[in-house]
Amino acid sequence: MSLAALLLLACSETAPVESASAETAPAARTRTLTVAAFTTPREAYGKTIMPAFAEQWKAKTGETVVFEASYQGSGAQARAVREGLKADVVALSLEPDITVLEEAGLITHDWKAGAGEGMVTRSLAVIAVRPGNPKGMADWSDLSRADVDVLTPNVRTSGGAMWNVLAIWGAGTRGFSGVTAGDEQATIDLLRGVLARVTVMDKGARESIVNFEKGVGDAAITYENEVLVAKASGKQMDYVVPPSTILIENPVAVVDTYAKANGNEDLARAFVAFLQTPEAQAAYAQYGLRPVDESQAPVGLPQPTDLFTIEDLGGWGAMKTRVFDKGGAYDHAVPTGR
Amino acid sequence: MKGPLLLRLGVSTWVTALVALPLAVLIVRGLEGGPAAFLEAVGGQGVRDALWLSVWTAALATLINAVVGTAIAWVLVRWDVPGRRFIAALVDLPLAIPTLVAGMLILAMLGPQTPIGAALSASGAAIAFARPGIVLALVFVTLPFVVRAVEPVLEELDPAEEEAATTLGANSRTTFLRVLLPPVLPAIAAGGVQTFARSIAEFGSLAVVSGNIPHKTLVAPVYILGEVEAGNTAGAASVSLVLLALALVLQPLAGLLARKAGGGRV
Numbered sequence: 001m002s003l004a005a006l007l008l009l010a011c012s013e014t015a016p017v018e019s020a021s022a023e024t025a026p027a028a029r030t031r032t033l034t035v036a037a038f039t040t041p042r043e044a045y046g047k048t049i050m051p052a053f054a055e056q057w058k059a060k061t062g063e064t065v066v067f068e069a070s071y072q073g074s075g076a077q078a079r080a081v082r083e084g085l086k087a088d089v090v091a092l093s094l095e096p097d098i099t100v101l102e103e104a105g106l107i108t109h110d111w112k113a114g115a116g117e118g119m120v121t122r123s124l125a126v127i128a129v130r131p132g133n134p135k136g137m138a139d140w141s142d143l144s145r146a147d148v149d150v151l152t153p154n155v156r157t158s159g160g161a162m163w164n165v166l167a168i169w170g171a172g173t174r175g176f177s178g179v180t181a182g183d184e185q186a187t188i189d190l191l192r193g194v195l196a197r198v199t200v201m202d203k204g205a206r207e208s209i210v211n212f213e214k215g216v217g218d219a220a221i222t223y224e225n226e227v228l229v230a231k232a233s234g235k236q237m238d239y240v241v242p243p244s245t246i247l248i249e250n251p252v253a254v255v256d257t258y259a260k261a262n263g264n265e266d267l268a269r270a271f272v273a274f275l276q277t278p279e280a281q282a283a284y285a286q287y288g289l290r291p292v293d294e295s296q297a298p299v300g301l302p303q304p305t306d307l308f309t310i311e312d313l314g315g316w317g318a319m320k321t322r323v324f325d326k327g328g329a330y331d332h333a334v335p336t337g338r
Numbered sequence: 339m340k341g342p343l344l345l346r347l348g349v350s351t352w353v354t355a356l357v358a359l360p361l362a363v364l365i366v367r368g369l370e371g372g373p374a375a376f377l378e379a380v381g382g383q384g385v386r387d388a389l390w391l392s393v394w395t396a397a398l399a400t401l402i403n404a405v406v407g408t409a410i411a412w413v414l415v416r417w418d419v420p421g422r423r424f425i426a427a428l429v430d431l432p433l434a435i436p437t438l439v440a441g442m443l444i445l446a447m448l449g450p451q452t453p454i455g456a457a458l459s460a461s462g463a464a465i466a467f468a469r470p471g472i473v474l475a476l477v478f479v480t481l482p483f484v485v486r487a488v489e490p491v492l493e494e495l496d497p498a499e500e501e502a503a504t505t506l507g508a509n510s511r512t513t514f515l516r517v518l519l520p521p522v523l524p525a526i527a528a529g530g531v532q533t534f535a536r537s538i539a540e541f542g543s544l545a546v547v548s549g550n551i552p553h554k555t556l557v558a559p560v561y562i563l564g565e566v567e568a569g570n571t572a573g574a575a576s577v578s579l580v581l582l583a584l585a586l587v588l589q590p591l592a593g594l595l596a597r598k599a600g601g602g603r604v
Contacts, residue, residue: 075567201556214449336383
């Protein structure tokens with residue numbers, strides 16, 4: 001199936017004629033593809049991937065593609081699309097935000113069917129530290145030390161912050177960071193210790209790392225790509241990969257209802273397929289994200305001893321109930337003392 | 339008088355559509371789950387801590403601006419201080435800059451990476467990402483309200499009354515308390531209500547300055563944002579209703595206070 005799609009892509013001249021059998025081949029026209037994305041891959045899309053796709057599409061069909069891209073926090077983006085932002089394609093930080101659009105009846109196809117199972121990029125939850133790691137951070141448990149001020153965004157406002165909490169939750173329940181495997185109470189205590197050291201809970205992951213760049217805190221729970229991007233732009237920071245951490249996976253999907261209404265289904269599908277190509281995957285990697293296509297992964301990136309996925313923890317549904325819902329583990333871990 | 343009638347109709351329609359309608363939607367959304375859902379939404383420890391933090395920091399900011407704002411107005415009206423016009427223009431500036439920027443300015447001056455901020459947090463009296471920062475941001479953002487409410491009233495006052503009191507042997511304290519303050523109190527109360535209402539609703543600067551730690555530095559409007567972002571709009575509306583009710587209750591209270599003090603209406 002995907003081979004057939006690739007062949008179609010390759011036989012570029014004939015593909016549109018076949019699909020538009022009765023119609024005459026469209027004259028060179030301009031089409032607008034609306035993409036609603038979370039903020040992290042902004043540069044990868046805007047500077048590399050979108051221009052490359054537009055060029056390829058033009059060569060194939062003669063049509064000019066103009067991208068209208070919107071970037072904001074993943075949760076806010078999902079809500080905006082649900083409330084009527086007519087995006088053809090969404091690129092979000094985490095699967096539950098896609099689920100929101102499925103439940104709203106906007107995404108109706110099996111978006112996990114294609115290559116990468118719907119995911120286009122990956123990253124790791126890591127600990128950003130000051131240059132040279134002066135506080136000697138090595139593991140999640142170090143974040144609860146009294147001499148360490150920690151930054152992490154608010155899980156209520158930042159979907160991405162959930163990855164941070166799940167990284168600690170997973171590390172604890174899987175028997176790392178000084179917790180016996182399966183001991184949920186001890187994991188909650190570990191999480192409480194870390195949360196007690198949090199001095200700023202920003203609205204989003206980006207605000208959080210910007211605050212860290214400005215000199216707030218000794219450590220920030222963030223994603224590897226945020227640190228790599230910051231370093232690439234000359235900011236002074238390092239990062240530590242704890243022995244056990246979570247593999248972050250970011251999904252992309254065609255928003256069926258809107259793509260259909262916009263007459264953009266073919267274009268949207270082609271764009272999503274393009275994101276799995278080595279070219280697009282390499283572009284993500286260039287901006288600090290880990291590609292899902294392992295062959296495009298930069299060499300020399302640190303690997304944790306125990307890298308787990310959300311599926312290893314039981315999936316998003318189970319984790320929402322167990323950790324994030326009212327009365328869940330997170331609520332229990334938030335220190336209520338002054 | 340057809341013209342004025344149309345005008346009145348137009349004005350009331352405008353105000354209804356602009357203010358009353360959205361408020362009605364808010365009330366409906368806040369109460370749509372029934373009393374049990376409302377109580378659940380506003381009864382948790384997290385909400386109560388956030389609401390209480392918003393209320394007391396707003397009250398403190400109001401108190402500070404009631405005193406300082408009145409003093410500023412008095413100085414601006416009564417004395418020809420150098421740069422008076424400049425100061426008068428400065429007073430209004432907090433309303434003209436996005437409050438988010440106000441928060442960033444406070445961080446730029448007092449954040450932990452600044453020398454002052456570092457010294458403050460080393461001595462355990464941090465302002466940024468702590469409760470004093472919340473109050474400071476509120477005092478800044480709401481500075482003009484009391485000043486602008488009190489100023490015109492002071493201008494109306496006849497300096498001769500003060501002079502008469504002094505001539506009759508009243509010391510400056512008595513003159514202030516018995517002659518100057520009573521007619522100004524309603525204006526202070528009116529400005530104070532505005533200050534308080536604006537403070538409990540303040541979002542932009544506090545989201546940046548406060549640190550947003552639940553139970554410690556998370557104020558109600560930022561808590562509400564969390565509920566919205568988490569998809570709990572009904573819960574968010576419920577908490578907003580509490581803030582709205584607080585502002586509404588305060589309005590007549592301030593009027594009562596002013597009347598008791600012997601002043602006019604608010």
